[in-house]
Amino acid sequence: MPHLPRLTSLAAALALLLGAPLLPAAESSPPAVDAAAKDKAPLPLDELRTFAEVLDRVKAAYVEPVDDKTLLENAIKGMLSNLDPHSAYLGPEDFQELQESTSGEFGGLGIEVGIEDGFVKVVSPIDDTPASKAGIQPGDLIIKIDGQPTKGLSMMEAVDKMRGKPGQKIQLTLVREGGQPFDLELTRAVIKVKSVKSQLLEANYGYLRITQFQVNTGEEIGKALAKLRKDNDGKKLRGLVLDLRNNPGGVLQSAVEVADHFLKKGLIVYTKGRIANSELRFSADPADASEGVPLVVLINGGSASASEIVAGALQDHKRAILMGTDSFGKGSVQTVLPLSNERALKITTALYFTPNGRSIQAQGIIPDIEVTRAKITREQDGEIYKEADLAGHLGNGNGGADKPSAKKAAAMPRPQDDDFQLGQALNLLKGLNVTRGG
Template sequence: MLKNRNILILMVGFILGATLSLCSSVLAEKETPVSTKAEDLQALPFDELRTFTEIFGRIKQDYVEPVSDKKLLEDAIRGMLSGLDPHSAYLASEEYKELQEGTTGQFGGLGIEVGMENGFVKVVSPIDDTPAQRAGIKAGDLIVRLDDKPVKGMTLADAVKIMRGEPGSDIVLTVVREGEEAPLKFTLTRDIIKVKSVKNKLLEKNYGYLRISSFQSGTGQGLLDAVDELKKENEGPLKGIVLDLRNNPGGVLNAAVDVSDAFIESGLIVYTEGRIKNSEMRFSATPDDIINGAPIVVLINGGSASASEIVAGALQDHKRAIIMGEKSFGKGSVQTILPTSNGAAVKLTTARYFTPSGRSIQAQGIEPDVTLARVKLESLDKAKIESIKEADLTHHLTNGNAKPEKKSEEEDKDDAKDPSEKDGDAAESSEAEIRDYPLHEALNLLKGISIMKK
């Protein structure tokens, strides 16, 4: 009993010291002296701290296996942060390093942006040109097994650690997907993930395409370079661009501001509000529009989150772009990385962000101006479906003077083919001509705007 009592006293002293230090630093920022009045000290949660130290002592004494103080306290910190919201977390030194690598654009793994939902790992978005994207992993998938290990009961950090590994090694993901009756299994080969955050191409003469897969520290400059390349390839100014933010999980706030600023000449881009002064920021546009006012269509979907929503919201509020697609993810909070003295860090939600008109996107998302359903656009195979003509109608009138049409040599050869061969050719042709329906619609809309301007 004496030993337990000593533990209790030591723990209470440790926690009270930490709490008083914290109170002191917060009050110092407000230039208010630390009060030592009895009524202020009574505001400390003594009963809860006593319960904490009691449980700590019980675990140390009675748990089936010895547990280090470091693990217990670290787990307590993780639990304290995870109970706040899905995005606040404790990052051990290794996890902190991985986060830093991710924001610079190179890291090892599968290429999936993930979160936790009901104890399972939820795919926020697969990253372009990565093992996950190539294997067919989709935003919204729930990962329930990693190889043979159930995900239920793991922390997100544990799951990420398993998914990351030696490049070239395989891992099997068991996924539950909405609309599928049975779980799906994907075998992925780990790779070094090098993310080029901005890609570009000409859709056709005068119309460009910009794809931002994530917002990294160099994304703003990458966008400027991509637009320059499009102008050179087009041999002149662009009449419009499609900005593709689908399945973009977000990233660095400043990068989102840089991208928005590239198309907005003046006014507010985004502002943040929190409890402390450092969390209150306002970002405004600087003069110049890199495409000189040419129309923009922004594509978003349920995998467009955070920084993607900042860009879409700013362009929408300034009526600088038409937002097309599906409602976005709805992450409207800002996380601040606070390094600790042991080489780790705390990722803490410190503010909410708002669009120029004062909209909070948190748990609401960006509503597109033009909503598109999830469909594929395919060309119809002539071998399977032909348009109906007068001559095909039952009991149609004959021409009277017409001579029977002779089939061409090509048609004769086609008729002589084995039916299975024809079907195979048709399937191959159809598969090759599957198109990106939202992109197709975005381009049509740009052309319509261009015609109206004339």
């Protein structure tokens, strides 16, 4: 049974969930079925009679004829959608698209969302997608889709409205931080999500970004760590930034594998639920692909679910310093339960806990050092003269060449130059090396 600790997601098309191959519930948890049967309560006959009466009245009195199949499917959708924001009934098309999305390629806009106060709320735009290129930001409220209000829509109804073929245009009306509504026109595209990105920020300092936790993310992180060392002339890094900002989550197992790359021992995460196979514990093995390099993890309000598992584990083990702002706070695990008619239930089956027993549900992970987003503006230096520029200046008594002022050549742009939080993370790593004598 695949455990999918992530947000309900509108990748402009469907609830994007990444997980292992989907298995029928009966194949993966027979003990749970026996336990459930043993504790089964008698059928609520009065409520069932009321349901049957409502069904009969709607069929007889509604202004237009409605077939039984539509009414019953709507009843099931209502039952699931009112449990929590992440449980849902998946029809054949939604279920098929969910299975296809495990490859990290799907059609849409690239927006991860939740529901807040009846509106669709952006949790995070996915890197290099129409949404991120259009400037959509975490926390934006989508109040209209193609001119139609989203207030009161269920998640699946919003999914249906945002679904479309690549190349088709769609207009979203957004509200940002209580400001005035504004419109954005986007073009749907085939979204190919690259899970891991890496580069050297400068000599001895590396940068890893995880955009989503896909099936192969753990393996990709291992390769990225090896490549960073190779790019650093084969020398061990002196610092590493792991960027989990605006990462909406993904596969639980991948989160465990990523955390394991930075830990040598101890518990990574455990889950608790009612069914037998929802009680899981994951621990680190002795290997450490990161070589114990000083680590700063960046998080923000768009870091959710699997991202919070990694951040929480590294924080509890004091393996990393967390920097940024409070994370999203999704501490539940969803399981996909296929049904017999090409449909499925996506239902919350467990809560997860960090090694120290913290549940982050509706609270989030609090960073060790709070650093909010900021826009960097640079002032141009005026013409500056130094002692070595003055005629007849004395030479240095200890020897060595003079250092007069000189115009600096334009430097190649670096990610930290325009990213305040990333720049602060790099400065912290450098400071740690200075104080430790590294």
